[in-house]
Amino acid sequence: MSRPTPNARDRILTAANKLFYSEGIRAVSLDNIAEKAGITKKTVYYHFKSKDDLVEAYLVSRDQPNLTLYRKWFSEADGGLPDKVAAIFFQIAVSARHPKWKGCGFLRTAAELANMPGHPAMKVGAAHKKKFETWLTEEFQAVDLEQPEALARHIVLLLDGAFSTILVHRDADYAEAAGNAASALVLGAMQKGPVAGKPSVKSMG
Amino acid sequence: MSRPTPNARDRILTAANKLFYSEGIRAVSLDNIAEKAGITKKTVYYHFKSKDDLVEAYLVSRDQPNLTLYRKWFSEADGGLPDKVAAIFFQIAVSARHPKWKGCGFLRTAAELANMPGHPAMKVGAAHKKKFETWLTEEFQAVDLEQPEALARHIVLLLDGAFSTILVHRDADYAEAAGNAASALVLGAMQKGPVAGKPSVKSMG
DNA sequence: GCAAGTATACTCACCAGTGAATATACATCA
DNA sequence: TGATGTATATTCACTGGTGAGTATACTTGC
Numbered sequence: 058m059s060r061p062t063p064n065a066r067d068r069i070l071t072a073a074n075k076l077f078y079s080e081g082i083r084a085v086s087l088d089n090i091a092e093k094a095g096i097t098k099k100t101v102y103y104h105f106k107s108k109d110d111l112v113e114a115y116l117v118s119r120d121q122p123n124l125t126l127y128r129k130w131f132s133e134a135d136g137g138l139p140d141k142v143a144a145i146f147f148q149i150a151v152s153a154r155h156p157k158w159k160g161c162g163f164l165r166t167a168a169e170l171a172n173m174p175g176h177p178a179m180k181v182g183a184a185h186k187k188k189f190e191t192w193l194t195e196e197f198q199a200v201d202l203e204q205p206e207a208l209a210r211h212i213v214l215l216l217d218g219a220f221s222t223i224l225v226h227r228d229a230d231y232a233e234a235a236g237n238a239a240s241a242l243v244l245g246a247m248q249k250g251p252v253a254g255k256p257s258v259k260s261m262g
Numbered sequence: 263m264s265r266p267t268p269n270a271r272d273r274i275l276t277a278a279n280k281l282f283y284s285e286g287i288r289a290v291s292l293d294n295i296a297e298k299a300g301i302t303k304k305t306v307y308y309h310f311k312s313k314d315d316l317v318e319a320y321l322v323s324r325d326q327p328n329l330t331l332y333r334k335w336f337s338e339a340d341g342g343l344p345d346k347v348a349a350i351f352f353q354i355a356v357s358a359r360h361p362k363w364k365g366c367g368f369l370r371t372a373a374e375l376a377n378m379p380g381h382p383a384m385k386v387g388a389a390h391k392k393k394f395e396t397w398l399t400e401e402f403q404a405v406d407l408e409q410p411e412a413l414a415r416h417i418v419l420l421l422d423g424a425f426s427t428i429l430v431h432r433d434a435d436y437a438e439a440a441g442n443a444a445s446a447l448v449l450g451a452m453q454k455g456p457v458a459g460k461p462s463v464k465s466m467g
Numbered sequence: 468g469c470a471a472g473t474a475t476a477c478t479c480a481c482c483a484g485t486g487a488a489t490a491t492a493c494a495t496c497a
Numbered sequence: 498t499g500a501t502g503t504a505t506a507t508t509c510a511c512t513g514g515t516g517a518g519t520a521t522a523c524t525t526g527c
Contacts (some may be wrong), residue, residue, distance in 0.1 A: 168373035220425025
């Protein structure tokens with residue numbers, strides 16, 4: 058009911074996405090965003106009640122697209138479970154080699170707003186990361202791995218570690234190292250805990 | 263020769279440390295720092311040529327202390343190599359439960375300054391992380407593990423992943439999960455690649 | 468005419484950095 | 498020994514600019 062407005066709100070969000078991601082939260086003003094969106098700051102305040110509100114909307118807008126991408130990389134990868142997990146890391150390496158890549162927007166926002174734990178954007182970020190972890194857990198449960206939660210958590214740690222170290226060193230090779238570690242951990246879990254009957258293949262693209 | 267000045271410079275650096283770490287880089291002004299140090303902003307500019315310069319000095323001042331701490335945690339831990347590596351993670355979990363803990367200052371600064379890859383502080387951060395990785399590599403080489411560089415990199419990824427995820431979720435348990443993953447990887451490397459004669463123990467407290 | 472949406476023009480606070488002056492310490496020379 | 502010079506260290510008061518957020522008025526479709 059009553060689309061809030063077709064055009065301006067989307068343009069604001071698009072501009073916010075680009076600027077917040079590429080420059081950071083506090084480095085970007087609403088004047089910058091309004092200018093990039095081709096409208097006035099007052100219009101931004103018509104659609105979003107504050108900058109914090111817009112920051113939250115920025116992360117909300119990235120939540121599903123990012124998760125969808127991870128799932129796609131996983132499900133379209135060839136090979137067994139370790140390869141599918143590794144595929145996520147290898148695709149991140151590919152992304153990270155683009156010059157405009159600046160790490161994970163959720164992680165960077167969390168780092169920048171670390172002094173405001175109650176900030177709405179922090180909650181969105183935590184929920185996003187939790188969804189990813191839960192999805193991985195379910196994938197591991199689906200093939201009857203032992204301790205799927207622990208394994209999923211290890212993968213998550215490697216993934217966020219990859220985001221961070223790539224950003225620090227500007228070296229996408231860290232993602233491949235993380236992918237290797239991840240597939241080793243998955244393989245280890247499969248050797249002791251999995252269906253144990255079937256060799257490895259279960260899901261295929 | 264000619265100590266630059268005993269008191270003021272140190273007070274500035276101490277104030278910068280606390281404020282930059284707890285609030286973030288762009289969230290803190292030189293007015294804030296000057297006030298906390300009990301001096302005038304102009305005095306800050308006498309000792310540091312710009313805010314960027316002070317940010318760099320902030321990270322430089324954390325470099326050795328942090329590395330020393332990691333080495334201490336490692337060397338003072340009981341048990342074999344996997345336990346010593348895990349000890350670093352467990353100590354981070356302890357630190358992270360302090361209310362003032364706000365993640366890794368190097369990582370958070372890198373995240374905030376991701377749009378300025380040439381910033382001097384970014385170089386300091388990258389060098390710091392590289393030193394840690396190199397040290398770990400040397401520890402693994404010292405006990406003749408195979409592929410010590412790859413293993414060290416995996417540990418680094420887990421460590422920085424722990425810093426990031428703990429900050430996002432405000433849950434220090436992630437450090438323990440990372441420690442478990444790390445010791446599993448070390449153990450795996452020891453089983454296939456180490457001295458291979460001796461069972462496992464080589465370094466002991 | 469009215470309500471949603473947009474714009475102009477503004478407030479007030481803050482920020483990085485500076486100009487000019489001052490205080491302190493230690494030289495050097497008469 | 499005292500006068501003068503010079504580098505170090507510090508302050509007060511300021512500038513030009515930007516930031517978040519707002520008061521008010523215009524526009525346009527229903």
